[in-house]
Amino acid sequence: MKKLVFSALTALTLISTAHAQQVVRIGTLADYAPFEYKDASGKLQGMEIEIGNKMCASMKVTCQWVTMDFDALIPALKARQIDAVLAQMSRTAEREKSVDFSRIFTTAPVHLVAKKGSGISHQPATLRGKTVGVQTASTHESYFRNRLPTSSSGINVKVYQSLDSAWLDLESGRIQAVFADSTVAHDWLAKGGQQAGFAFAGQAISDDAIFGAGTAIAVRKGDSQLKAQFDLAILGVHQNGYFQTVNKRYFPFSILPQ
Amino acid sequence: MDQLVSLLSQSWPALLDGLWISLQLLLLSCVLGFALAVPLAVARSSPRRWIALPSRLFMSAFRGTPLLVQIFILYYGLAQFEWVRDSALWLLVGDAFPCALLALTLNLAAYMAEDIRGGILGVPAGEKEAATAFGMSRLMVTWYIVVPRAIGISAPTLGNEIVLQLKSTALASTITVLDLTGVARRLSIESYTTDALLLAGLLYIVIAAVLSLLTRYGEACLNRHQLR
Numbered sequence: 001m002k003k004l005v006f007s008a009l010t011a012l013t014l015i016s017t018a019h020a021q022q023v024v025r026i027g028t029l030a031d032y033a034p035f036e037y038k039d040a041s042g043k044l045q046g047m048e049i050e051i052g053n054k055m056c057a058s059m060k061v062t063c064q065w066v067t068m069d070f071d072a073l074i075p076a077l078k079a080r081q082i083d084a085v086l087a088q089m090s091r092t093a094e095r096e097k098s099v100d101f102s103r104i105f106t107t108a109p110v111h112l113v114a115k116k117g118s119g120i121s122h123q124p125a126t127l128r129g130k131t132v133g134v135q136t137a138s139t140h141e142s143y144f145r146n147r148l149p150t151s152s153s154g155i156n157v158k159v160y161q162s163l164d165s166a167w168l169d170l171e172s173g174r175i176q177a178v179f180a181d182s183t184v185a186h187d188w189l190a191k192g193g194q195q196a197g198f199a200f201a202g203q204a205i206s207d208d209a210i211f212g213a214g215t216a217i218a219v220r221k222g223d224s225q226l227k228a229q230f231d232l233a234i235l236g237v238h239q240n241g242y243f244q245t246v247n248k249r250y251f252p253f254s255i256l257p258q
Numbered sequence: 259m260d261q262l263v264s265l266l267s268q269s270w271p272a273l274l275d276g277l278w279i280s281l282q283l284l285l286l287s288c289v290l291g292f293a294l295a296v297p298l299a300v301a302r303s304s305p306r307r308w309i310a311l312p313s314r315l316f317m318s319a320f321r322g323t324p325l326l327v328q329i330f331i332l333y334y335g336l337a338q339f340e341w342v343r344d345s346a347l348w349l350l351v352g353d354a355f356p357c358a359l360l361a362l363t364l365n366l367a368a369y370m371a372e373d374i375r376g377g378i379l380g381v382p383a384g385e386k387e388a389a390t391a392f393g394m395s396r397l398m399v400t401w402y403i404v405v406p407r408a409i410g411i412s413a414p415t416l417g418n419e420i421v422l423q424l425k426s427t428a429l430a431s432t433i434t435v436l437d438l439t440g441v442a443r444r445l446s447i448e449s450y451t452t453d454a455l456l457l458a459g460l461l462y463i464v465i466a467a468v469l470s471l472l473t474r475y476g477e478a479c480l481n482r483h484q485l486r
Contacts, residue, residue, distance in 0.1 A: 071447045078450065098450045137447045158354075158434050159444070165334065172337035174352060 015226040022061045024226065027053060027082035030067035031162045034187045034250045035088050038067070047250045052086050054242060069161055071137035074098055077220055084226060085218040088181065090139045092212040100221050102230040104214040104257040106183075110140060113185050113193070114177040115168070121202030124148055124155065130176040131156040133166035140179040143210045179205075183255060207249060214257050224243035265453050268376040268387030269445050273454075276441030279355070283427040283437060286359055288420055298367060299374035299408070300400060313371070320368035326429055329361045333433045358430035366423050374413040417473025421466050432443060438462070452480030 001024070003042045004022055028048065036046040044065050056063035066082050073085045077099060090108060091101040112132070114120040120127060127148075134140040136159050144157045160166040167188055169175045182204060189198060218231045237243045238256065247254055266273075301313040320328065336342045336351050343352070351357045381404050389403045409416070431440035438458050444453035 071443070074450050075446075075452070136443075160434060161432065168334050168337065172343060174337065174354075 010193075011018055017213040021199075023064060023140065024056065024059075024061045025064045025066050025082045027066050027068060027073045027085045028052075028087045029070060029162075031164045032070075032088060032184060033191075035184065036067075036086075047246055048088065050246055051237055051243060055230070055237060058236050059229045059233050061229070070135055074137075074218070077218060080220070083219065083223070084230065088183075088215045089218055091214065091216040092139060092142075092210065093129055094142065095215070095218070098221065099218040100223065100227055102217040102219070102227055103234055105173065105216050105234050106255040107214040107257050108181045108183060108211070108255070109204040109206075110143075110179065110211055111182040111185055111204050112177045112179050113189065113198055114199040116197050116199045118176065118201070120177050122205050123202065124204075127177065128154040131158055131174070132241050133158045133160055133169055133175040133178045135159075135163045135180065138180075139211045140181075143177070143207060147207065158207060167193070170198065172225055177201060183251060186251060186253075261451070262452055262457060263444070265449070266457060269441075269454065272441050272445065273438070273457065273461070276436055276438040276458075279430075279440075280424075280427050280438040281465075283355075283362060283430055283435075284420075284424050287366055287427070288423060290363045291370055291423075292416075293429075294363065295374055296405060296409075298371035299378060300405065302371060303373050303378045315398050317368045317371055320365050321372065325361065325365050325426055326432065328365060329358060329429055329433055332361050333357045338484035350414070354430070354433045354435045358427075358433060358435050362423065362426060362430070365420060365426070369419050370416060372469060373412040373419065374405075374408050376415070377412030377480035378404055380411045381407045413473075413477040413480045417470065419478060420473055424462065424466055424469060435456060466483035 010169070016201075028044075030036070030038045030044070034046055036044065039045045044067065044075060049065065052065075053063065066076075070087065071140060073082075073087055073089065076082050077085055085099075086105075087094070088106070088108060089232060091104065094132045095101070112122060112127075120130065132144065132146065132155060141159055144153075144155065148155055150156055154216070158166075158169070160169070163178075163180060163184060166175070166178045166180075170178050171193075181198070185200065187210065189200070217227045219230070243256060246256070247256065298313045298316065301309050302317065304310045325442070332351050335353065342348060347358070350360055356468070385403060385407065386399055389399045427437060428439035430437050431443060434440075436444070438461060442458035443452040446452055
């Protein structure tokens with residue numbers, strides 16, 4: 001028995017040294033369908049997981065997905081618990097003070113979602129006296145804090161640890177709108193939100209200073225080697241058509257950066 | 259240290275708001291929880307099963323499940339039923355603060371009731387017999403002799419529950435209540451540092467120290483007849 005365990009151990013060591021690849025720990029979310037989410041069996045799924053795995057293969061690194069709350073991603077990156085963040089994180093000037101970003105990976109237009117016929121639109125005046133739900137540490141939260149603070153706009157903002165909770169509160173009527181990326185909003189609407197009477201409210205809201213040019217992969221400040229590897233890998237999936245193929249399976253519109 | 263000072267000078271209004279919400283949750287849940295715990299403990303100690311059983315079920319339900327689960331069930335779980343949203347119950351669970359207060363109160367009541375029940379068991383039989391000998395009815399013995407004595411006996415444990423409850427209030431932040439923890443999380447997210455959380459931790463320590471001083475004073479008052 002002892003011998004068997006010993007030889008098994010030697011075999012394992014041999015295998016692991018044979019594939020001594022660089023390990024990259026990528027921080028992501030567990031509840032951000034359809035980009036990254038855990039299915040019923042607990043397996044991590046989604047568009048960014050698929051493309052991410054493909055990019056890791058092209059970079060010849062072993063990727064380890066680590067899931068956490070959105071607000072924990074940058075602190076974890078800085079604390080060296082993870083090496084990169086792939087979680088639909090918008091590349092903003094604010095975040096660039098703390099981390100470095102790869103080239104733009106996806107575009108992410110932002111939209112309000114509300115009950116059909118509620119009169120809520122992209123015009124701030126239609127939200128006066130109403131409560132809007134946003135995800136914690138998101139650009140959407142930052143938009144309301146900086147552009148439409150409650151004291152002057154009369155709009156109440158509720159901050160949720162995960163977007164899933166915000167959808168639940170929208171359905172129960174505790175909040176009258178959710179402000180999120182149109183991608184995840186589209187997914188929620190398609191999976192039942194529409195049937196429950198909800199829809200996109202008004203037009204997409206644009207504010208480049210707050211929302212950035214799109215989402216990208218964040219790495220630690222000064223980690224130029226990993227950033228360069230990701231830049232190359234992103235360019236690869238954008239150019240060889242893989243991104244577009246996967247994109248089509250998830251959304252009826254393109255989120256390829258222009 | 260400089261960082262902490264500058265954080266404090268910038269964010270103290272927000273932290274103070276959060277602290278106030280935390281203290282409101284603590285004080286209200288302790289007062290309401292205690293008021294609920296006394297009848298629960300008396301019912302639980304009753305020799306009649308139909309009185310003891312409901313109280314026993316309530317206590318094991320709330321002591322047997324994590325507070326976080328209770329908060330989530332009350333906040334997100336109940337909100338899924340339309341009849342709840344249309345009923346008066348929605349006044350309680352429709353908003354985050356009253357919902358958190360409800361969960362904290364029920365949870366604390368279950369724990370305090372168990373403590374007071376222990377106190378009831380510890381009331382010397384002689385005192386009850388003496389009261390009966392004076393011609394007191396069973397109801398009078400219970401409310402004038404047993405309950406006050408039981409509260410005195412269980413005072414140290416009750417005081418401990420209050421300090422524990424202070425830390426439980428932090429769970430309210432999980433359902434969007436901006437208590438001290440909620441505010442500290444907001445601030446630490448904006449700065450990508452844990453300084454605000456550290457500051458919140460210090461504030462909790464100060465409150466806990468004040469609370470244990472107060473509860474010790476309360477104990478001394480309750481059991482003053484035993485002081486030598």
